Amino acid sequence: MANRDVERAKNRGVHNNNNYFYDESSRDTHWTSWLVPLIVVANLAVFIAVMFVNDCPKKITGPNKACVARFLGRFSFQPLRENPLFGPSSSTLERMGALEWRKVVHEHQGWRLVTCMWLHAGIIHLLTNMLSLIFIGIRLEQQFGFIRVGLIYLVSGLGGSILSSLFLQESISVGASGALFGLLGAMLSELLTNWTIYANKAAALVTLLFIIAINLGLGLLPRVDNFAHIGGFLTGLCLGFVLLLRPQYGWEASRTNTSVAKRKHSMYQYVLLVVAAVLLVGGLTVGLVMLFKGENGNKHCKWCHRLSCFPTSKWTC
Numbered sequence: 103m104a105n106r107d108v109e110r111a112k113n114r115g116v117h118n119n120n121n122y123f124y125d126e127s128s129r130d131t132h133w134t135s136w137l138v139p140l141i142v143v144a145n146l147a148v149f150i151a152v153m154f155v156n157d158c159p160k161k162i163t164g165p166n167k168a169c170v171a172r173f174l175g176r177f178s179f180q181p182l183r184e185n186p187l188f189g190p191s192s193s194t195l196e197r198m199g200a201l202e203w204r205k206v207v208h209e210h211q212g213w214r215l216v217t218c219m220w221l222h223a224g225i226i227h228l229l230t231n232m233l234s235l236i237f238i239g240i241r242l243e244q245q246f247g248f249i250r251v252g253l254i255y256l257v258s259g260l261g262g263s264i265l266s267s268l269f270l271q272e273s274i275s276v277g278a279s280g281a282l283f284g285l286l287g288a289m290l291s292e293l294l295t296n297w298t299i300y301a302n303k304a305a306a307l308v309t310l311l312f313i314i315a316i317n318l319g320l321g322l323l324p325r326v327d328n329f330a331h332i333g334g335f336l337t338g339l340c341l342g343f344v345l346l347l348r349p350q351y352g353w354e355a356s357r358t359n360t361s362v363a364k365r366k367h368s369m370y371q372y373v374l375l376v377v378a379a380v381l382l383v384g385g386l387t388v389g390l391v392m393l394f395k396g397e398n399g400n401k402h403c404k405w406c407h408r409l410s411c412f413p414t415s416k417w418t419c
Contacts, residue, residue: 285338289310321409328409
């Protein structure tokens with residue numbers, strides 16, 4: 103999710119990290135992925151609609167304020183000094199549903215917590231997120247179906263918006279990165295809760311943790327809304343424990359061999375499910391209550407602002 107309309111978080115390469123299943127996984131149902139492509143098309147359509155409303159040539163005049171790619175007419179982009187990601191103005195994004203704390207809390211526009219995840223700051227922002235969604239989401243949808251993946255995507259996006267609103271209250275935010283990080287979190291919890299069915303556990307875990315660390319690390323750069331990433335990731339992590347359970351290793355074989363009794367799910371899977379469900383419901387409830395009471399998360403956590411931008415000698419926050 104982009105803070106002040108800028109996003110650099112990338113989720114590249116994640117599609118190769120989770121193919122370490124044992125033989126019984128070949129018996130699992132495999133769905134045809136249609137929801138993820140539909141989400142991609144919807145995001146593209148929304149971006150086109152936003153650019154139509156933006157109508158840069160009508161609002162930008164003068165030789166020093168020329169729109170980018172003017173041959174596109176009203177679909178041309180704002181000047182690069184205003185938006186280096188080749189997209190609309192901040193005012194257009196705000197009008198179309200960007201996340202803004204004051205409007206959510208004081209003007210009772212809670213719908214912005216959801217609409218912001220369908221908006222993007224520019225064509226670069228859009229393409230980065232949609233390529234990441236294709237790499238991550240299609241594999242998950244093929245293995246777990248559109249209902250579970252759709253729930254993880256939407257609820258994780260909501261979780262990212264809530265945390266972003268609690269800590270970043272002076273800027274607008276847009277983007278699907280909270281939902282994307284939710285899918286990454288769900289991939290991690292799916293690996294952990296279905297640990298017994300993996301042949302190369304260590305390789306899968308190290309690869310996935312490395313990818314997550316790199317992407318969260320990119321969120322420490324200026325003008326990137328890492329709170330949306332963290333909120334989406336934690337929400338997706340909990341949802342993965344609840345929604346992405348698989349039968350433990352050996353259960354399929356025990357169904358045809360009555361001399362070997364084996365439960366479909368192990369006790370630790372049920373424990374993780376219950377704990378994750380409690381944390382998920384509790385976290386979202388507390389977050390929403392704090393948000394609509396007008397609480398500022400930075401007052402309760404003095405150092406948390408560094409999670410979204412870490413100052414160095416090269417940049418300030």
